[in-house]
Amino acid sequence: MIDFTFTEEQEMFRKAASEFAETSVAPHVAEMEKTGEVSDEVVKALGEAEMMALTIPEDFGGLGLGYTARMIALEEISRISVATAMMLQVFALGIEPIVQSGSDELKKKYLPALAKGERLSTTAVTEATGGSDPTGIRTSYKKDGDDFIVNGRKCFITNSHIADTINILTKSEDDPKLFCVFTIDRDMDGWRATHKEHKVGMRGCNTGELAFENLRIPKSQLLGEEGKGLRVSMAAIGDVGRGGMVGCALGLQVACLEESVKFANERILYGKPISALPAIQNKLAEMKIELEAGRLLAYRAAALQDKGQRSSNEFAVAKYFTCEAAQKAAKMAVDIHGGYGCMEEYAVTRFLRDSFVLGPSAGTSDIMKVIIGRWVLA
Amino acid sequence: MLNIIVCVKAVPDPKEACNIKIDPHSKTLMRCDVPLVVNPLDKNAMEAALQLKEQFDVHISVLSMGPPEAGNIVKECLALGADQGFLLCDPAFGGADAYATAFTLAKGIEKIGAYDVIICGMASSDGSTEWVGPEIAAILNIPVVTMVKEIVESDRDRWKVKASLENGYRLMQVKLPAVFTVTRDLNTPRTLSFSGIIKARTKEITRWAISDLGVPAEAVGLKGSPTIVSELSSTESKREAEIIAGTREEKAEFLVQKLADVGVL
Ligand SMILES: Cc1cc2nc3c(=O)[nH]c(=O)nc-3n(C[C@H](O)[C@H](O)[C@H](O)COP(=O)(O)OP(=O)(O)OC[C@H]3O[C@@H](n4cnc5c(N)ncnc54)[C@H](O)[C@@H]3O)c2cc1C
Numbered sequence: 001m002i003d004f005t006f007t008e009e010q011e012m013f014r015k016a017a018s019e020f021a022e023t024s025v026a027p028h029v030a031e032m033e034k035t036g037e038v039s040d041e042v043v044k045a046l047g048e049a050e051m052m053a054l055t056i057p058e059d060f061g062g063l064g065l066g067y068t069a070r071m072i073a074l075e076e077i078s079r080i081s082v083a084t085a086m087m088l089q090v091f092a093l094g095i096e097p098i099v100q101s102g103s104d105e106l107k108k109k110y111l112p113a114l115a116k117g118e119r120l121s122t123t124a125v126t127e128a129t130g131g132s133d134p135t136g137i138r139t140s141y142k143k144d145g146d147d148f149i150v151n152g153r154k155c156f157i158t159n160s161h162i163a164d165t166i167n168i169l170t171k172s173e174d175d176p177k178l179f180c181v182f183t184i185d186r187d188m189d190g191w192r193a194t195h196k197e198h199k200v201g202m203r204g205c206n207t208g209e210l211a212f213e214n215l216r217i218p219k220s221q222l223l224g225e226e227g228k229g230l231r232v233s234m235a236a237i238g239d240v241g242r243g244g245m246v247g248c249a250l251g252l253q254v255a256c257l258e259e260s261v262k263f264a265n266e267r268i269l270y271g272k273p274i275s276a277l278p279a280i281q282n283k284l285a286e287m288k289i290e291l292e293a294g295r296l297l298a299y300r301a302a303a304l305q306d307k308g309q310r311s312s313n314e315f316a317v318a319k320y321f322t323c324e325a326a327q328k329a330a331k332m333a334v335d336i337h338g339g340y341g342c343m344e345e346y347a348v349t350r351f352l353r354d355s356f357v358l359g360p361s362a363g364t365s366d367i368m369k370v371i372i373g374r375w376v377l378a
Numbered sequence: 379m380l381n382i383i384v385c386v387k388a389v390p391d392p393k394e395a396c397n398i399k400i401d402p403h404s405k406t407l408m409r410c411d412v413p414l415v416v417n418p419l420d421k422n423a424m425e426a427a428l429q430l431k432e433q434f435d436v437h438i439s440v441l442s443m444g445p446p447e448a449g450n451i452v453k454e455c456l457a458l459g460a461d462q463g464f465l466l467c468d469p470a471f472g473g474a475d476a477y478a479t480a481f482t483l484a485k486g487i488e489k490i491g492a493y494d495v496i497i498c499g500m501a502s503s504d505g506s507t508e509w510v511g512p513e514i515a516a517i518l519n520i521p522v523v524t525m526v527k528e529i530v531e532s533d534r535d536r537w538k539v540k541a542s543l544e545n546g547y548r549l550m551q552v553k554l555p556a557v558f559t560v561t562r563d564l565n566t567p568r569t570l571s572f573s574g575i576i577k578a579r580t581k582e583i584t585r586w587a588i589s590d591l592g593v594p595a596e597a598v599g600l601k602g603s604p605t606i607v608s609e610l611s612s613t614e615s616k617r618e619a620e621i622i623a624g625t626r627e628e629k630a631e632f633l634v635q636k637l638a639d640v641g642v643l
Pocket residue numbers: 090122123124125126127128130131132133155156157158159207357360361362363364365366367370
């Protein structure tokens with residue numbers, strides 16, 4: 001029989017993450033919304049709570065807890081702050097290529113500090129000429145002895161201005177079919193974070209551009225085989241990137257439902273709370289149905305991932321479903337709030353803005369359908 | 379080594395207080411689906427022990443009496459950093475009042491054996507009697523300080539603590555072993571950590587039933603409870619608002635008179 005229950009330990013992880021989010025993240029949400037800037041305190045708290053260590057193997061200073069535990073943590077943190085969950089999810093996306101494809105030397109060099117939050121990471125693929133189509137990127141590498149010289153720009157990179165350990169996807173100057181992923185770090189000259197984006201939502205999570213100018217990278221920083229970089233970055237984005245977005249979406253679905261239930265029970269019309277109205281109950285039911293379904297998709301994919309099985313197709317389904325559901329839930333939550341849903345004092349306005357930022361990250365809904373279509377026809 | 383025993387109670391989550399109901403016949407709490415959590419003030423008790431463990435050679439045992447599900451909250455305390463867990467669990471312990479609870483816990487403490495300090499929360503969020511800590515001390519025949527808000531000195535054989543009073547505090551020096559009940563002013567309890575949860579994997583919870591404690595069934599649970607709740611009634615709290623008009627002086631005078639009329643001043 002399939003056991004759909006969380007273990008006692010997983011329930012405790014949920015409690016730990018939820019306590020963390022409520023005590024260490026919630027007090028900073030208003031400030032992050034106001035300034036749009038990353039909260040140093042939140043980053044520090046994430047490190048102290050070992051949130052960056054979840055997916056790093058124990059041999060390299062991590063907790064080695066895997067992806068179900070990570071999904072639980074992201075869901076609980078996103079329930080309080082989607083921006084913080086997004087930042088955290090991309091730390092893991094920056095860590096994963098090193099775990100999956102890094103040499104032992106690179107793992108020793110970076111993973112222990114990444115686990116402690118002393119280093120912060122991201123993975124940079126997207127460029128103006130290639131988002132959904134990563135082969136369209138123009139950032140190039142050229143060999144120079146044992147080194148590689150990289151030139152180009154990346155855009156829409158999460159943690160661009162706070163990360164100091166970044167995996168970048170580059171294309172061969174000579175052969176457009178060859179790609180390399182390198183881990184670059186703060187000690188290297190020839191790269192910098194440039195433009196900072198102002199996003200409609202997920203304020204407090206940093207997104208921006210990176211520029212590389214004759215960036216010299218020693219061969220030891222190469223992840224995986226030379227020329228096979230596309231596979232390195234896509235493998236991490238497929239499971240960890242998509243999975244992370246699913247965690248963010250689930251947390252937002254929960255937040256929308258909770259906030260709606262609260263408002264519906266408090267708002268009195270016709271002498272009764274509006275939760276007594278069938279139209280309101282209908283919306284709440286829809287939100288609940290999609291949350292339950294989303295959770296099943298999410299945690300099944302995470303369970304496959306924990307078993308070491310391929311999970312990127314299952315995560316494509318989960319990402320499509322939960323990101324769309326979170327957008328719907330946010331709209332319904334705003335609708336339930338009536339006029340109050342247009343006023344920024346109400347958290348649902350933030351939920352609506354955040355929900356729209358979930359879509360493109362780690363692949364748009366269209367792209368998820370492309371992947372799912374391919375899966376069906378394979 | 380200093381042996382600390384922290385007594386913790388599994389209580390219905392106070393955040394879901396609106397879903398807690400009282401059985402009109404037995405006048406006890408109906409648990410319904412409300413999840414059990416560590417009694418909030420017991421978290422302060424745990425935190426006090428954990429802070430001492432960070433400085434000295436301390437062994438922390440967690441002790442709870444409760445239903446089998448209370449094992450989860452003992453586990454949680456192990457994940458916070460306690461070394462060993464004990465759960466006193468038997469249908470015979472059910473329905474205990476403060477005295478029967480203190481008696482059963484005291485028997486558990488005697489069976490654990492080594493103890494220098496026993497820390498309890500000042501009260502539980504569901505029962506709120508504030509009696510269990512002092513009663514444990516009485517049964518074990520050791521001193522007790524209630525409502526501790528600061529541990530000033532924690533020497534191996536005596537502690538100096540500040541105990542809250544309505545308008546101040548008492549500074550007390552107590553010889554160990556002793557019982558301390560603590561208030562929320564004592565500290566800010568830490569939250570669970572993922573690595574703490576992993577470490578708790580290998581920590582054990584010892585479960586003792588009535589036969590393990592060697593006490594007669596009449597001495598524990600409902601049968602061993604001298605308190606009888608004869609009547610329960612709910613009170614309705616009403617609020618009234620009144621807007622005061624006039625100059626600042628008039629308003630102040632009116633307000634003082636009003637407060638005097640209702641007996642606040
Ligand atoms: C908040 C945020 C954080 C991000 N973080 C990172 C990061 O850390 N690292 C990183 O590398 N990237 C990051 N990205 C970039 C993200 O991966 C891209 O935005 C995404 O892949 C889409 O690319 P694009 O923006 O270039 O849109 P395009 O690829 O230009 O898409 C435009 C439209 O065309 C549709 N479309 C494209 N191809 C197809 C197709 N084959 N079939 C059907 N429709 C299609 C898309 O669905 C979309 O509607 C982030 C983006 C956001 C918004």
